[in-house]
Amino acid sequence: MQKPSLPKGTRDFGTIQMARRNYILDTIKGTFQLFGYNQIETPAMENLSTLTGKYGDEGDQLLFKILNSGDYLKNVAAEDLQNGYKQTLAKVSEKGLRYDLTVPFARFVVMNRNDLTFPFKRFQIQPVWRADRPQKGRYREFYQCDADVVGTDSLLCEAEIILMIRSVFEKLKLNDYSIKLNNRKILTGISEAIGEAGKEGPLCVAIDKLDKIGWEKVKEELIERGFAADSIEKLTPLVKLEADQPGKLAFLKEFLSSSEIGLQGVSELEEVFQILESMGENLDFVELDIMLARGLSYYTGAIFEVKVNHVSIGSVSGGGRYDNLTGVFGLSGMSGVGFSFGVDRLYDVLEELDLFPEDSVQSTKILLTHFDQKAFVYALGLLKKFREAGIKAELYPDISKMKKQLDFADKKAIPYVGICGDSEIEANEIALKNLETGEQESVSLEEAIARLK
Amino acid sequence: MQKPSLPKGTRDFGTIQMARRNYILDTIKGTFQLFGYNQIETPAMENLSTLTGKYGDEGDQLLFKILNSGDYLKNVAAEDLQNGYKQTLAKVSEKGLRYDLTVPFARFVVMNRNDLTFPFKRFQIQPVWRADRPQKGRYREFYQCDADVVGTDSLLCEAEIILMIRSVFEKLKLNDYSIKLNNRKILTGISEAIGEAGKEGPLCVAIDKLDKIGWEKVKEELIERGFAADSIEKLTPLVKLEADQPGKLAFLKEFLSSSEIGLQGVSELEEVFQILESMGENLDFVELDIMLARGLSYYTGAIFEVKVNHVSIGSVSGGGRYDNLTGVFGLSGMSGVGFSFGVDRLYDVLEELDLFPEDSVQSTKILLTHFDQKAFVYALGLLKKFREAGIKAELYPDISKMKKQLDFADKKAIPYVGICGDSEIEANEIALKNLETGEQESVSLEEAIARLK
Numbered sequence: 054m055q056k057p058s059l060p061k062g063t064r065d066f067g068t069i070q071m072a073r074r075n076y077i078l079d080t081i082k083g084t085f086q087l088f089g090y091n092q093i094e095t096p097a098m099e100n101l102s103t104l105t106g107k108y109g110d111e112g113d114q115l116l117f118k119i120l121n122s123g124d125y126l127k128n129v130a131a132e133d134l135q136n137g138y139k140q141t142l143a144k145v146s147e148k149g150l151r152y153d154l155t156v157p158f159a160r161f162v163v164m165n166r167n168d169l170t171f172p173f174k175r176f177q178i179q180p181v182w183r184a185d186r187p188q189k190g191r192y193r194e195f196y197q198c199d200a201d202v203v204g205t206d207s208l209l210c211e212a213e214i215i216l217m218i219r220s221v222f223e224k225l226k227l228n229d230y231s232i233k234l235n236n237r238k239i240l241t242g243i244s245e246a247i248g249e250a251g252k253e254g255p256l257c258v259a260i261d262k263l264d265k266i267g268w269e270k271v272k273e274e275l276i277e278r279g280f281a282a283d284s285i286e287k288l289t290p291l292v293k294l295e296a297d298q299p300g301k302l303a304f305l306k307e308f309l310s311s312s313e314i315g316l317q318g319v320s321e322l323e324e325v326f327q328i329l330e331s332m333g334e335n336l337d338f339v340e341l342d343i344m345l346a347r348g349l350s351y352y353t354g355a356i357f358e359v360k361v362n363h364v365s366i367g368s369v370s371g372g373g374r375y376d377n378l379t380g381v382f383g384l385s386g387m388s389g390v391g392f393s394f395g396v397d398r399l400y401d402v403l404e405e406l407d408l409f410p411e412d413s414v415q416s417t418k419i420l421l422t423h424f425d426q427k428a429f430v431y432a433l434g435l436l437k438k439f440r441e442a443g444i445k446a447e448l449y450p451d452i453s454k455m456k457k458q459l460d461f462a463d464k465k466a467i468p469y470v471g472i473c474g475d476s477e478i479e480a481n482e483i484a485l486k487n488l489e490t491g492e493q494e495s496v497s498l499e500e501a502i503a504r505l506k
Numbered sequence: 507m508q509k510p511s512l513p514k515g516t517r518d519f520g521t522i523q524m525a526r527r528n529y530i531l532d533t534i535k536g537t538f539q540l541f542g543y544n545q546i547e548t549p550a551m552e553n554l555s556t557l558t559g560k561y562g563d564e565g566d567q568l569l570f571k572i573l574n575s576g577d578y579l580k581n582v583a584a585e586d587l588q589n590g591y592k593q594t595l596a597k598v599s600e601k602g603l604r605y606d607l608t609v610p611f612a613r614f615v616v617m618n619r620n621d622l623t624f625p626f627k628r629f630q631i632q633p634v635w636r637a638d639r640p641q642k643g644r645y646r647e648f649y650q651c652d653a654d655v656v657g658t659d660s661l662l663c664e665a666e667i668i669l670m671i672r673s674v675f676e677k678l679k680l681n682d683y684s685i686k687l688n689n690r691k692i693l694t695g696i697s698e699a700i701g702e703a704g705k706e707g708p709l710c711v712a713i714d715k716l717d718k719i720g721w722e723k724v725k726e727e728l729i730e731r732g733f734a735a736d737s738i739e740k741l742t743p744l745v746k747l748e749a750d751q752p753g754k755l756a757f758l759k760e761f762l763s764s765s766e767i768g769l770q771g772v773s774e775l776e777e778v779f780q781i782l783e784s785m786g787e788n789l790d791f792v793e794l795d796i797m798l799a800r801g802l803s804y805y806t807g808a809i810f811e812v813k814v815n816h817v818s819i820g821s822v823s824g825g826g827r828y829d830n831l832t833g834v835f836g837l838s839g840m841s842g843v844g845f846s847f848g849v850d851r852l853y854d855v856l857e858e859l860d861l862f863p864e865d866s867v868q869s870t871k872i873l874l875t876h877f878d879q880k881a882f883v884y885a886l887g888l889l890k891k892f893r894e895a896g897i898k899a900e901l902y903p904d905i906s907k908m909k910k911q912l913d914f915a916d917k918k919a920i921p922y923v924g925i926c927g928d929s930e931i932e933a934n935e936i937a938l939k940n941l942e943t944g945e946q947e948s949v950s951l952e953e954a955i956a957r958l959k
Contacts (some may be wrong), residue, residue: 057556057613057835060601063549065614067621068628071545087893089870089900092524096516096647097550097603097633098570103510117551120571120599122637126591131584138579145598146573148513150550160510161518168520170917172903175521180550184575194549207903209886331886382510417542433662433784440540447542450625450660464623 062185062193070400072416073409074196077399078178080224081198084217085176090200093175095157097182098148105149107156107381115183117150117193118142150182154199155378155391162203163382171204178396190366190401201391203378208321210390211355211374212328215339218359218370221394226408229362230369232338235345236322237352237373239305242315243343246308247287249280256280257346268292291343298326301341321354351375357392361402369398418505419469421448421483422458428473435471435483435498442502462488469505515638515646523853525869526862527649530852531631533677534651537670538629543653546628548610550635551601558602560609560834568636570603570646571595603635607652608831608844615656616835624657631849643819643854654844656831661774663843664808664827665781668792671812671823674847679861682815683822685791688798689775690805690826692758695768696796699761700740702733709733710799721745744796751779754794774807804828808843814855822851871958872922874901874936875911881926888924888936888951895955915941922958 059065066074082092098119105113128144151157154177162169178198187193200217202210215232222230237253240260244253255278259271268289275285294304302319309315326336347356354374360367372392379387403409419439421432432448439446447467449458455472462470472484477495485501486493496504512518519527535545551572558566581597604610607630615622631651638644653670655663668685675683690706693713697706708731712724721742728738747757755772762768779789800809807827813820825845832840856862872892874885885901892899900920902911908925915923925937930948938954939946949957 057616058553059549059617060551060553063551065549065618066547067618068544068546071547075545086869087896087898089898091521091869092528093521094519094524096512096518097635098513098516098647100511100513114576117575118573119603120573120595122570123567124591126587126594129587131587134579134582134584134587138577141579142573150572163510164512165518165520170914172914174900182550194551202903205903209901209903328886331883332890333887334890416539416544430784433781434786437785437787443540445540445542447627448662450655450658450662461623461625 060193062187062191064192064194068416073403074396074400076409077225077396077403078198081221081394081396082176082178084220084224085200087220088174088213088217090174090176090202093158093161093177094179095151095154095161095177097151097180099151099157099160101143101147101149103160104152104156108152112152115185116152117182117184118146119148119150120146151179152183153181154179154197154393155201158199158201159379159382162387163379163384166384172202172207172210173204174200174202176200190397192397196396197393198396199391199393201378201389203387203389206388208324208355209328211321211325211357212332214357214372214390214392215325215329216332216334218357218392219338222359225399225403227361227402227406231340231360231362233340233342233345233358233360234322234325235342235356236318236354237356238314238318238321238354239309239343240318240346242309242312242318243288243291245312246315247284249284252278252280260344261346263292263344294343298336298341301343305343318354325355347371347373351377353377355390364402364405366398366401366405369395369402416445417447417465417467418445419447419471419485419501420458420462420465420467421446421471421473422455422462423449423452423473424455424475426452428475428478431478432471432473435473438498439502439505442506444502444505459488471501513646515640515644517645517647521869526856527849527853529862530678530849530856531651534674534847534849535629535631537673537677538653540673541627541666541670543627543629543655546611546614546630547632548604548607548614548630550604550633552604552610552613554596554600554602556613557605557609561605565605568638569605570635570637571599572601572603574598574600604632605636606634607632607650607846608654611652611654612832612835615840616832616837619837625655625660625663626657627653627655629653643850645850649849650846651849652844652846654831654842656840656842659841661777661808662781664774664778664810665785667810667825667843667845668778668782669785669787671810671845672791675812678852678856680814680855680859684793684813684815686793686795686798686811686813687775687778688795688809689771689807690809691767691771691774691807692762692796693771693799695762695765695771696741696744698765699768700737702737705731705733713797714799716745716797747796751789751794754796758796771807778808800824800826804830806830810845817855817858819851819854819858822848822855869898870900870918870920871898872900872924872938872954873911873915873918873920874899874924874926875908875915876902876905876926877908877928879905881928881931884931885924885926888926891951892955892958895959897955897958912941924954 104116125145129141133141180194181197182194185191218232240257241253244250244256259274263271272285305319329336345356345358352373353376356373357371358368359370361369374390376388378389421436423429423432436446436448468488470486470488472486477484482495482497483501484493484495557569578598582594586594633647634650635647640646671685693710694706697703697709712727716724725738758772782789798811805826806829809826810824811821812823814822827843829841831842874889876882876885889899889901921941923939923941930937935948935950936954937946937948
């Protein structure tokens with residue numbers, strides 16, 4: 054008899070994990086919908102032609118590929134084996150599993166462009182798969198939770214994303230976090246201003262590590278990447294800058310005065326702040342972080358990142374604006390801005406801070422228990438009434454010892470037990486026991502329903 | 507530039523389809539929870555050792571297999587190619603995609619048996635994948651929606667499943683349907699009673715086609731399957747039986763008087779009916795169908811099936827009791843009963859009968875529109891207030907012609923538009939336009955919020 058196991062890097066979600074995960078996801082969904090975003094879903098499998106070449110060489114390696122159905126070897130000759138597995142791949146596999154939600158979304162927009170209403174605001178919550186080496190907190194199957202709007206340049210979208218992030222964090226009772234905002238045009242401007250025009254790519258990659266490795270190590274990396282020493286020196290006042298928001302903006306305008314694109318980045322940032330102010334928002338909760346780079350290369354405007362302070366897990370959300378989501382599929386000029394919540398990380402943060410509400414786990418409100426067949430039949434009538442009143446109710450299904458029934462309620466974290474004994478049956482009542490306090494009282498069915506509502 | 511496409515047999519769910527699908531799924535979830543079922547999820551990928559051999563040879567063929575990561579050919583020699591793709595499979599693939607939710611659930615129960623509280627009631631709503639030939643209404647990726655309780659023999663579970671089905675149909679406003687109930691022990695008893703003991707398997711397979719091919723063809727099939735002519739003749743009164751529920755039960759008791767297991771089946775059916783009656787239920791909505799067999803071989807007790815009448819699609823739900831869910835993974839004695847809703851079919855039925863509620867599609871309630879930058883800024887303040895009141899609101903993000911903004915609202919099926927013109931700004935009001943009736947009135951923000959709530 055085989056002992057069953059799970060594939061490496063995958064996991065089950067039991068009832069408690071699911072209830073908690075749904076608590077997070079329902080909070081996020083509710084916020085997305087309040088802001089006019091609608092849900093879509095795309096298939097788990099995509100053609101490899103859709104996926105390959107979008108995530109770099111490493112990403113291509115990490116795609117899970119699906120073996121063609123039937124005789125997958127029919128086009129493979131013995132000499133193909135010599136050519137190696139990469140060359141043979143196209144002969145045995147045509148499909149792969151979704152690696153993120155962005156590429157499938159781009160495909161969706163292109164395929165449905167004539168039916169969509171632009172600006173198109175969509176959210177999508179689905180698992181993705183990566184053949185990464187599994188380690189703590191990194192799985193081969195995990196959920197992504199993305200929201201994007203495409204087909205508009207309006208900076209209202211950026212402002213709304215910041216508000217959505219704040220709204221989700223407030224609803225989850227997460228108080229100590231920071232939303233960091235920057236603009237890729239500023240980073241481009243900086244590379245121009247220090248005399249390294251066109252090198253914003255390597256500049257971003259290096260600066261992205263500032264938090265982790267510190268300024269001295271970043272300088273070394275920049276030298277390795279071919280930046281001139283005096284260019285790097287010009288960065289120092291920026292890296293060391295300590296100022297409030299207006300101070301930072303004033304510094305940037307001066308620093309980037311020779312860079313048109315840099316100044317445009319500053320002006321976009323200012324407009325996002327103005328929109329927030331017009332909405333009556335205090336700007337304290339957004340932090341302009343000139344050194345925020347984010348690794349991804351396709352951002353062209355605003356970039357944001359959210360960190361929860363004082364927990365072991367860092368970034369839990371991030372995103373940015375891109376100029377050309379769908380260009381790779383032949384549809385250009387489709388600008389958009391998007392962000393995502395790291396659901397697994399949020400889960401770990403809420404767990405670490407003990408912020409899951411009690412009732413995200415409780416599902417059944419009352420378990421009806423009984424001593425014998427007669428009481429079981431009596432309880433059947435009550436069961437129907439509880440449910441008709443919308444109260445989640447169960448009846449212990451077997452004639453068993455009371456202790457076993459109470460254990461069941463306890464293990465399922467059911468807060469109330471309804472005991473049906475002879476005296477209750479005679480009085481047409483139910484003994485309502487609160488398992489937390491231990492209090493017990495015989496009441497009418499109507500009274501019991503009223504108390505549980 | 508490549509033109510993107512979807513893999514054969516897969517599809518995207520756009521915003522309208524998702525909203526409608528969520529309407530169905532939320533209804534089902536709410537009912538499951540009211541009856542004390544909790545949600546779990548299992549990974550899309552399972553080890554092939556978990557999946558293979560559970561669905562018959564045809565099922566094994568239809569499993570989507572995942573190519574091993576990295577050099578998947580490293581164990582394949584040239585001579586392996588001669589042995590054919592089936593022999594080579596174990597060398598290139600270790601994992602497959604979930605084929606149904608039952609086998610993963612059985613694996614889950616076995617792996618978590620020490621942590622679960624039995625009787626364990628779970629529901630699970632996830633996609634499954636089958637490399638079937640795609641055709642109308644049959645996809646390679648589709649959702650299953652299963653509920654099972656394991657670890658009890660109580661017939662309360664059967665009664666509750668019937669009630670859950672009715673509750674879901676009522677909430678979906680589906681009135682014309684029939685829930686058919688039978689018991690596999692009765693079918694076993696029938697094979698004994700007609701002198702073909704042990705042949706209930708082929709008997710069920712043949713009888714399962716009664717609806718589609720008629721009694722004469724079923725008889726032919728039984729002869730082909732080696733049933734004696736006089737055994738088949740004994741079946742005729744059963745097939746032709748027309749009686750009400752008590753009449754059917756009385757007939758069965760007589761017909762099965764020589765079969766202990768058959769009588770046990772009848773007694774189980776009677777108990778299910780008694781439980782329903784004890785709950786104060788009228789039994790009109792359940793039909794005892796002695797000829798209901800269902801193809802699957804692992805049912806051992808109750809079996810049920812639900813059909814919506816007068817639509818092109820037949821069965822939309824079904825299930826039954828099994829004695830040994832987890833035996834194949836080394837844990838015996840785990841009896842349970844389960845059923846599933848065919849979500850895709852329910853979707854098609856509701857669409858055919860035009861039963862989706864309007865507001866399952868609507869998401870945004872009001873679109874704020876504007877003529878110029880000044881009005882845009884004014885609308886920003888209103889936007890925040892609408893959302894604070896919990897009203898799903900959007901502001902058209904670009905300065906555009908009013909017609910374009912109204913078109914946007916129309917295409918997104920947003921029922922109200924809030925127009926911010928100079929006179930409204932001056933009076934600190936908003937012109938609220940109902941897009942369905944065309945009525946428009948300038949009101950205060952508070953009044954607008956009250957009307958939309």
